[in-house]
Amino acid sequence: MNVPELNRLLKNVSVPGTRQMANRVAGKPESIDLTLGQPDFPVPQAVRNRVMQAVDNEPMKYSHNRGTLELRKAITDFYKDKYSAEYEPSNEVIVTNGGSEALDTIFRTIINPGDEVIMPAPIYTGYEPIVTMLGGTAVLVDTTETGFIPTVQKLEAAMTQRTKAVLLNYPNNPTGAVYPEGTVASLVELFKRHDIFVVVDEMYAENTLDGEHHSFTSYPEIKDRLLAVNGLSKSHAMTGWRIGWLLASAEMIEKLTLVHLYNTLCASMPSQIAALEALTGAADVPAEMNAAYKERRDYIYRRLVDMGLETVLPEGAFYIFPSIKEYNESSFDFAVELLEEAGVAVVPGAAFSEYGEGHIRISFATGMENLEEAADRMEKFLNGKKR
Numbered sequence: 001m002n003v004p005e006l007n008r009l010l011k012n013v014s015v016p017g018t019r020q021m022a023n024r025v026a027g028k029p030e031s032i033d034l035t036l037g038q039p040d041f042p043v044p045q046a047v048r049n050r051v052m053q054a055v056d057n058e059p060m061k062y063s064h065n066r067g068t069l070e071l072r073k074a075i076t077d078f079y080k081d082k083y084s085a086e087y088e089p090s091n092e093v094i095v096t097n098g099g100s101e102a103l104d105t106i107f108r109t110i111i112n113p114g115d116e117v118i119m120p121a122p123i124y125t126g127y128e129p130i131v132t133m134l135g136g137t138a139v140l141v142d143t144t145e146t147g148f149i150p151t152v153q154k155l156e157a158a159m160t161q162r163t164k165a166v167l168l169n170y171p172n173n174p175t176g177a178v179y180p181e182g183t184v185a186s187l188v189e190l191f192k193r194h195d196i197f198v199v200v201d202e203m204y205a206e207n208t209l210d211g212e213h214h215s216f217t218s219y220p221e222i223k224d225r226l227l228a229v230n231g232l233s234k235s236h237a238m239t240g241w242r243i244g245w246l247l248a249s250a251e252m253i254e255k256l257t258l259v260h261l262y263n264t265l266c267a268s269m270p271s272q273i274a275a276l277e278a279l280t281g282a283a284d285v286p287a288e289m290n291a292a293y294k295e296r297r298d299y300i301y302r303r304l305v306d307m308g309l310e311t312v313l314p315e316g317a318f319y320i321f322p323s324i325k326e327y328n329e330s331s332f333d334f335a336v337e338l339l340e341e342a343g344v345a346v347v348p349g350a351a352f353s354e355y356g357e358g359h360i361r362i363s364f365a366t367g368m369e370n371l372e373e374a375a376d377r378m379e380k381f382l383n384g385k386k387r
């Protein structure tokens, strides 16, 4: 018996490069793993306590499709406090199964086959496949010449009649770039001139290491076309709990809710309870993690610069993205050699699109001891390598 034909668009999608490298390192227990895309901290104690008590005493049935009203209110309060953003808990937020489901819901709501989505690159591995599987096209815009921050000119030059949305992510995975307030303000002016959706992935907003995160949600003038994604995977070390959300205008939320509800009915109820506790009883946790990330960031940045690698200082997230162009080989070959010869696992920049080629992504979501040992090994490896 032959298996019937699958969705043809699936042919254009493959396993992300981040996962491929993580799989390789799994067979090498003596190596130091710097491929990690998740915090190395425990889930906050208050969150664990609250969930254990809830599992014992509360029914854990379906919630409203958009999530419990209490959690939605905690989310909109958070945006009001942090970014002076006005969103209604009743009809301008959906609680999702992680930021991933929020992104999937957004693109399934807005994309028709043939539509283009502009994405500044290097880019997180999770975006392009969603758009591709909907018959849309990701249009990548190079940010490598401008400190990994897109310019108004380049974004505008990439716009066509088919452009449906721009997708922005900062603090950025894989580069750690954050957008200064002036950049956000000038991008808002750009978006006011074009009838397109603005999708912003703020998953690392709470992990802004220098200064403050400047959010597009602070600009009511684009609220009707803004779709903002966030969650607790990174901010509260809750990757496995699968809890996130999206914010949008009431008109958009009505449509987004249809896609979300036929996919999943509602986000996981124990995780919604955990999320409410994270936003109310454990709101200080990200700042504690950031103090550690900052120390590690400063350390690894200095070491990489001392090794002679051209490196942009990441101001957010927990990644650093040095250039390895001088070594004249692909980032994949470089990463494999670094793992095989020096026992240090990193992600090849090419995993984050063609504009990531010539770089490697190092995650500093690991302890100082690991980072020190990895930097020593890497320095030795580079000393023995021809530039």
Ligand SMILES: Cc1ncc(COP(=O)(O)O)c(C=O)c1O
Pocket: 037, 097, 098, 099, 100, 101, 124, 126, 169, 173, 201, 203, 231, 232, 233, 239, 242, 243, 244
């Ligand atoms: C930029 C970015 N967006 C979204 C996600 C997915 O987040 P979640 O775990 O909440 O689905 C990740 C995870 O690595 C990410 O790096």
